[in-house]
Amino acid sequence: MDMDEVIYRPIGIIHTGFRDKAEAPIQGVFAKAAKGEVVVFPEYADGLKDIEGFSHVILIYHFHLADSYSLVSMPFLEDKQHGIFSMRHYKRPNPIGLSVVRLESVRGNKLEISEVDIIDGTPLLDIKPFVSQFDHRDNAKSGWLSNPHLDMVRGESGRHRPE
């Protein structure tokens, strides 16, 4: 492998009602009603076997609207600059997105999902089962993303304001 480049191919597309960042919730967990549909390309559909047993899945996707990145910037609702690796902002060196979504139902190669914070038309790279025992850590310390900041996010009903 050429260690300089990693090449992936989308395995599907994520459809939601959010046309851009301004319409999308900041974090899906604060937007219980936000719904979407994952369409996995038919050639990968066999990989969905048994996924219906999981209440939540992790979607890994490409932030296709990111056309640049900054190593340091000011997140939404913040008045201080932070490093990109201590933020969830989409303008990252490798614009990879990660969302835990609720899996409502599975029909063939289509997954109905909710608690979605993803923009319509986003290319899907991978789906992993969400497993509390693997993915949760008790008493995690969240640095600048502390409770006052999170309360502000909730206070915006989890939505971005226009920039």
Added chain:
Amino acid sequence: MDMDEVIYRPIGIIHTGFRDKAEAPIQGVFAKAAKGEVVVFPEYADGLKDIEGFSHVILIYHFHLADSYSLVSMPFLEDKQHGIFSMRHYKRPNPIGLSVVRLESVRGNKLEISEVDIIDGTPLLDIKPFVSQFDHRDNAKSGWLSNPHLDMVRGESGRHRPE
């Protein structure tokens, strides 16, 4: 963008004591003592600003030893086949790995980490802060990855047996 391909470049390398899958823990959370070091390439080091405030980070990386994939296969310690998207197995259509690790300390462009289940020399694609409020879901249902299976994983001290 050509929707057929997504190209990323590693932002660093993950160093651990695990030379291959047989040596690596199955899940880092079951291997508290497993340590490693993330070396972020100097040109991206500014993006680490404020990361030391987080007790855990999410590493997204390329499973560089995956040379093929199966849409359906039999996971470790299981006697049934499951779809790749309901497993964490590394032989995935896009071999993207995701681990929540404990951040022990930060020194310049180097992160000392523990609870690590990653093979030495793995190319790092992204680092995101772990935020309980974003990433945890209460009462998540884990399908075939239910408690009997997880107890077996723990019973192996979280390590793979040779194949």
